[in-house]
Amino acid sequence: MKRSLQKWQLGTSLDDIDPGVIAPVLPFDDLAPTDLKEMLSKATIEHVTSNESVFDEGDNADHFYVLLDGVMRILRTTEDGEQVVVLHVMPGDMFGIAQAMGHDTYRMTARAAASGLAMCWPSEVWEQFIRSYPGFRAATTQALGARADEMQEKIVEMATLKVEQRIAHAILRLIKKAGKETKHGLEIDFPLTRQDLSEMTGTTLHSVSRYLSQWQKSGIVESKRRRVIVRRPADLPV
Amino acid sequence: MKRSLQKWQLGTSLDDIDPGVIAPVLPFDDLAPTDLKEMLSKATIEHVTSNESVFDEGDNADHFYVLLDGVMRILRTTEDGEQVVVLHVMPGDMFGIAQAMGHDTYRMTARAAASGLAMCWPSEVWEQFIRSYPGFRAATTQALGARADEMQEKIVEMATLKVEQRIAHAILRLIKKAGKETKHGLEIDFPLTRQDLSEMTGTTLHSVSRYLSQWQKSGIVESKRRRVIVRRPADLPV
DNA sequence: CCCGTTGTTTGATCTGGCGCAAGGTTTGCC
DNA sequence: GGCAAACCTTGCGCCAGATCAAACAACGGG
DSSP, rough: OOOSSSHHHOOOOOGGGHHHHHTTTTOOOOOOOOHHHHHHTEEEEEEEOOOOOEEEETTTEEEEEEEEEEEEEEEEOOOSEEEEEEEOOTTOOOOOOGGTTTBBBBEEEEEEEEEEEEEEEEEHHHHHHHHOOHHHHHHHHHHHHHHHHHHHHHHHHHHHOHHHHHHHHHHHHHHOOOOOOOOEEEEESOOOOOHHHHHHHHSSSHHHHHHHHHHHTSSSSSEETTTTEEOOOGGGOO | OOOOOOOOOOOOOOGGGOHHHTTTTSSSSSOOOOHHHHHHHEEEEEEEETTOOOOOOSOOOEEEEEEEEEEEEEEEEESSSOEEEEEEEEOOEEEEOOOGTSSBSSSSSEEEEEEEEEEEEEEGGHHHHHOHHHOOOOOOHHHHHHHHHHHHHHHHHHHHHHHHHHHHHHHHHHHHEEEEEEETTEESOOOOOOHHHHHHHTTTTTHHHHHHHHHHTTTSEEETEEEEEEEEGSSOOO
């Protein structure tokens, strides 16, 4: 049940879009077609370009989004410029839903790890959506739950595992979220540098590089520049 | 604006309770008095005893709670029995709100760090509360937001700070949440062992003990068995 | 008051992984 | 085709902090 817009006609106007094409990507399962139409009429489409931010932490939370295509990285930057990647958003996921947590500013930065498209609503419609569309409320609830789970898991990992295992877990999580079957194995379907992996696991790009080479030697992974392919997921450490 | 039931008549029946006494502790600020009464009529009171669980991870999420008095620790246990404390719940906070995240089982254990009382509703009334009482929805939204913030912060700390700083941060956070002014300084107002602190920061009780003694020597803290008092918060490392 | 339990301290040793350094490879642009 | 920028690899030394070990202190119940 992976959803994403495989190929997308790059007319970024909403008028071009067939609701029947978009619907399967949206996370609003049990939503009456008329309600969906209503919601789409309030939306705009935003083209997100790799490595650019959709919003930054501290910004006024004036929109919320559903990713249609591409990959978003949700991250925080510390005082001394260090980046910490908290999670990845895949097509079909909501993001920037500050309203769901009673915030009026974004608490994190959303940067595109791979170019794509996002559907975008102004925050003003949030309350109305919540009140009018039970399916929307259900979707936000699910999103919050999934996010909370992921963050908890991350905290536990950081508290108990050592670097090697944390990197392995991060890779496995991405494989699960964005794994593409290829002739060589399961490939993480967007560009990912050693640096990126280190920012996800709280380590250095050096350590990531070392473990990756090591796993490469034992045939567990196969990784090139900005690409990670897993041959034998089961052999990654715990 | 700290709330808590300073002294509590230990009749655990709800009939004894004056809504006027409980109301200031509850997180439902803008709630009509009649609605409040309605809600209280559906609640029960549970006495939580120090070191006992109110619920465990995996349990069916059949109740949700507001802590009236005492301190709850929210934690996860790893396969090999290690405990990771994710956050502390103080009087006035909701906990066990699995429904707010679309879960039907608890994802974490709630164990009392200090004995107290919790108000308790059966999960069946959740949906009705959400639909009927805007103040209730607002409160859960706030709770989710606060919790998300805290978890994010924790992830960033674990990823970027070293042990010494993480311990300092953990102490400062507890002081902010549960600090009591005493003649000797700001005291964390519930028993807290070195082991507890290590489970909050992903380190060992040994390291916690070492840093605490060190800070003791330089007069920054003053800690006895299960007690931590901070004399000069500003001098704790970053 | 004694004794078991629980919590704390401190030393000695060992090591994962960081910091630093230097060089190699791939990519895209002019 | 050449050059700069971005990305990756690997070696080496060092240290924060884990692990192991042992003893001490406080407390609470019988």
